[in-house]
Amino acid sequence: xxxxxxxxxxxxxxxxxxxxxxxxxxxxxxxxxxxxxxxxxxxxxxxxxxxxxxxxxxxxxxxxxxxxxxxxxxxxxxxxxxxxxxxxxxxxxxxxxxxxxxxxxxxxxxxxxxxxxxxxxxxxxxxxxxxxxxxxxxxxxxxxxxxxxxxxxxxxxxxxxxxxxxxxxxxxxxxxxxxxxxxxxxxxxxxxx
Amino acid sequence: xxxxxxxxxxxxxxxxxxxxxxxxxxxxxxxxxxxxxxxxxxxxxxxxxxxxxxxxxxxxxxxxxxxxxxxxxxxxxxxxxxxxxxxxxxxxxxxxxxxxxxxxxxxxxxxxxxxxxxxxxxxxxxxxxxxxxxxxxxxxxxxxxxxxxxxxxxxxxxxxxxxxxxxxxxxxxxxxxxxxxxxxxxxxxxxxxxxxxxxxxxxxxxxxxxxxxxxxxxxxxxxxxxxxxxxxxxxxxxxxxxxxxxxxxxxxxxxxxxxxxxxxxxxxxxxxxxxxxxxxxxxxxxxxxxxxxxxxxxxxxxxxxxxxxxxxxxxxxxxxxxxxxxxxxxxxxxxxxxxxxxxxxxxxxxxxxxxxxxxxxxxxxxxxxxxxxxxxxxxxxxxxxxxxxxxxxxxxxxxxxxxxxxxxxxxxxxxxxxxxxxxxxxxxxxxxxxxxxxxxxxxxxxxxxxxxxxxxxxxxxxxxxxxxxxxxxxxxxxxxxxxxxxxxxxxxxxxxxxxxxxxxxxxxxxxxxxxxxxxxxxxxxxxxxxxxxxxxxxxxxxxxxxxxxxxxxxxxxxxxxxxxxxx
Numbered sequence: 039x040x041x042x043x044x045x046x047x048x049x050x051x052x053x054x055x056x057x058x059x060x061x062x063x064x065x066x067x068x069x070x071x072x073x074x075x076x077x078x079x080x081x082x083x084x085x086x087x088x089x090x091x092x093x094x095x096x097x098x099x100x101x102x103x104x105x106x107x108x109x110x111x112x113x114x115x116x117x118x119x120x121x122x123x124x125x126x127x128x129x130x131x132x133x134x135x136x137x138x139x140x141x142x143x144x145x146x147x148x149x150x151x152x153x154x155x156x157x158x159x160x161x162x163x164x165x166x167x168x169x170x171x172x173x174x175x176x177x178x179x180x181x182x183x184x185x186x187x188x189x190x191x192x193x194x195x196x197x198x199x200x201x202x203x204x205x206x207x208x209x210x211x212x213x214x215x216x217x218x219x220x221x222x223x224x225x226x227x228x229x230x231x
Numbered sequence: 232x233x234x235x236x237x238x239x240x241x242x243x244x245x246x247x248x249x250x251x252x253x254x255x256x257x258x259x260x261x262x263x264x265x266x267x268x269x270x271x272x273x274x275x276x277x278x279x280x281x282x283x284x285x286x287x288x289x290x291x292x293x294x295x296x297x298x299x300x301x302x303x304x305x306x307x308x309x310x311x312x313x314x315x316x317x318x319x320x321x322x323x324x325x326x327x328x329x330x331x332x333x334x335x336x337x338x339x340x341x342x343x344x345x346x347x348x349x350x351x352x353x354x355x356x357x358x359x360x361x362x363x364x365x366x367x368x369x370x371x372x373x374x375x376x377x378x379x380x381x382x383x384x385x386x387x388x389x390x391x392x393x394x395x396x397x398x399x400x401x402x403x404x405x406x407x408x409x410x411x412x413x414x415x416x417x418x419x420x421x422x423x424x425x426x427x428x429x430x431x432x433x434x435x436x437x438x439x440x441x442x443x444x445x446x447x448x449x450x451x452x453x454x455x456x457x458x459x460x461x462x463x464x465x466x467x468x469x470x471x472x473x474x475x476x477x478x479x480x481x482x483x484x485x486x487x488x489x490x491x492x493x494x495x496x497x498x499x500x501x502x503x504x505x506x507x508x509x510x511x512x513x514x515x516x517x518x519x520x521x522x523x524x525x526x527x528x529x530x531x532x533x534x535x536x537x538x539x540x541x542x543x544x545x546x547x548x549x550x551x552x553x554x555x556x557x558x559x560x561x562x563x564x565x566x567x568x569x570x571x572x573x574x575x576x577x578x579x580x581x582x583x584x585x586x587x588x589x590x591x592x593x594x595x596x597x598x599x600x601x602x603x604x605x606x607x608x609x610x611x612x613x614x615x616x617x618x619x620x621x622x623x624x625x626x627x628x629x630x631x632x633x634x635x636x637x638x639x640x641x642x643x644x645x646x647x648x649x650x651x652x653x654x655x656x657x658x659x660x661x662x663x664x665x666x667x668x669x670x671x672x673x674x675x676x677x678x679x680x681x682x683x684x685x686x687x688x689x690x691x692x693x694x695x696x697x698x699x700x701x702x703x704x705x706x707x708x709x710x711x712x713x714x715x716x717x718x719x720x721x722x723x724x725x726x727x728x729x730x731x732x733x734x735x736x737x738x739x740x741x742x743x744x745x746x747x748x749x750x751x752x753x754x755x756x757x758x759x760x761x762x763x764x765x766x767x768x769x770x771x772x773x774x775x776x777x778x779x780x781x782x783x784x785x786x787x788x789x790x791x792x793x794x795x796x797x798x
Contacts, residue, residue: 077303098638100645112298119302157637168634186631189644190300193627194292202645207291209460212590214421224626224647225587 078126080117083133084110089149091188093156100202104192113191125183132180247273250513250528252498252543255350257762257778258534259476264786266489273526274490275515277497278346281353283477287467288320295319320466324354333676340685341726342538348494349476350536354465357446357473357594359399360772361390361410370768373613376566376662377738379767380748389780397474397779398452401444409599415449417442422586423622423650424596427711434710437601443594443619446474454482460590495519499680501531501758503548503556509757516678530757530789530798537763538668541734542683545670557735557745557752564669566662566736567687568769570728573721574697576704577653578713587624587647595621598654600771602699611695616771620654652713656700659771661692662733687725730774732763750785757798761785
C-alpha cells in the first residue's frame, strides 16, 4: 500500500481531473476488504474537531473561516459515514494524541490554546505529515483525514462556492481559454464538482 | 414485475413478435429498431424502474449530505472497485455484488454493473469510436482465435445510422485508424490541450490528439437539448444531453405504441424447442413476487450485457446441451476481453497562468492508437492502445495533498493552481480461450440461481503492452514540457475497464463460434446476441458505439428474415 502516492494521486479519466481523496482506500490495488456498517461516532469530539478545522481555515482575508461557515455538523457527518472503520480508529486515536501532545507541550488541551499556539502546534503536525523524509510508519494519518474532511466541507459550502468562487450550477457553455487574473479566486472546481 | 408502459395493442399479453432481454445501450437500440419496424416488442429488465428526469438525483455539492463523498453505508461495492466510479450521488446505481449481483472468482474479476432500467447507458463514459478495418482483420492477420465474420464495410452504414440518432460530437480527422462518422460539432479543446496537441503532432507524424468523440450533444435533437457543461452526466441529465436509453432510444420506441416493458423481470432461461430448433420465448422470474412466468415470441434479442447474456445462454436448453444454448462450439463463456488500463501519466504545465476554464466539459481528449499501426512496429506484443486525457487548471483540492494551514495557505489554494495535464491508456486485450467464465454450480444467488465464476487474467501480450503504454505516456508528457511527472501502472484485473466483452463470439464456423455473422446463435437461429458478448476481438477503442451499430444491423436482418418467413 503506497499511502503517500494515494494522497497525491491524480487521476484523469473522461477528461475530468480528480484527486484521489480516500487516503486509505485508493492506495491499495488489491484491497478486497469490504466496507462495513460498523462506524465510530465523532459528535462527541465536536468541539475539538471544530477547533482543529478552524485552525486549518481561520477567518481572514476574503474567507469567513471554518467556524463561521457553520459546517461542523456536515464535517462530523462525513467523518461518521465516509471512512472505513480502520481509518476511523486511526482518527479517534489521533484526536487523543493531539491532546496528549498539547498537554506535553503547553500543559493544556488543544482547545484551551490561544490561536497562535494552535496555529504553531498544528502547523508542526502538518509540516511533518507532508515532509518527504517522514517515514511511512511515523506518519500521522489521522491528520490527513482531518485536513481532507476540513477542506472538502468548507470549500463545498454554498456561500463559499457561490460568493468566493462564483459557482454556477448550469454554466451553459465551455470556454477553454478564459482570461483570468492569477490573484483572483479560481473559476473551476476540482473533484468533478 | 410491474408493467412500465401498458401496451394496449397487444392482444395476448404473453405473446409478442420479439422479446428484448435488457434495456441498456444494446437493448434500448434493439427495442427502438424493432418497434419502429412495426414489431410488437416486450423489453425485460431485471432491475427496477428509473424514469427519465423524475428519478435523477443531481444537485450541487452543497446539496449533498456528504458533499459527493461515497459513504460506508452506500457501499457494499468493494473498495477495490470504488474509485473514480464512486460518488455519493450514484452509489446506489451500482450493483451490490454481495447481494443481487453475487459472483465468484478463481482469479480477480471486477464486474461493475447497473441493474436498473437503462442499465449502464445511464452511467457510461460516452466515448464513441468506430472500429476500423484493421480491427476486423486483426485476428485473421495475426492468426489468433477466429476471424471476424464481418468487415468494416458491413458495419459502416449502421455506424452512420446510430451516430445520427444518438448524437455523437466530434471532429473529422480523416484517420484510417479511427474512421470519421456522422458527427455533431466537436467539443472544444482547451488552451493547454491545444498546446500539447501541437507539440505531440509536431514530434510524431503518426500521433494525433483530438477531442473525444462523445455521445454528448453539441446541437439539439428531438426532445433533447445540447450539453450545458455541468459534467454531471451520471447523475442523470435533465436536458437529455447525453445518450442513454432514457433520453434517446426509449422515447422513440415508446412513441411507436409497440413497446411493452417489464421491470423486475429477470430472464432465467430461453425456452428452446427441440423440434423446431428455435427458441419459443423466455422464462422470467418476477423478482418482487418470486414467481416465474413464460413469455413467447418469434425472435429473442439477448442484450443483457456481455457476461449476463452468456449466463442466460448457459442456463438455457441444458437438456440438449449440458453447457447451455450456444455451447456446441465449446466457446460459450470463453474469450473474455476488456480494455486494460490503470496506466497513466500526468504532470504540470507552465506558461498558461493567465488562462483558466469556464464550464465543466463532460469529456476530455483522445489520442488514437499508433503502436503497431502503419510503419510503427513493437517488440513483444501485437495490437495497440489509445489514450484518454485532459488538461485542467487545478482548484482548492490541491490543498489536500500539500503542506500548509492558516489564512495564507487557504488564500493561496483559493487562487487558480497550476494546469495539470494527464493521460490514461486503454489497451487491447487478446481473445484467449483460457480466459473464461462458467456457471458456479456450488454458489447460488439470492434467487437460488447459479452465479458466474470468473477465471481470467491479463496474459503475456497485455503485460508486455503495458510497458509501452507507460513509456509512451511518459514520452508524451516530456514532449509537452510537463513538470513533476507522475506515472504509474496500478495493475489491472479484467473487468475493471467496464468494457467486458466476448464469451459468445461471432465467427464463420459453428464449430468454433457461438454466433454467426448476423449475431444469430448457430444453435437457435431466432436468438440474436448483439451486446458485448458477441465480440470476436476487442480493439482498443471504447466499444459501445459498435454494440449500437451491431444491434441495429442485426435487427434489420432479423426483420427481413421474418418477412421471408425464414425465422
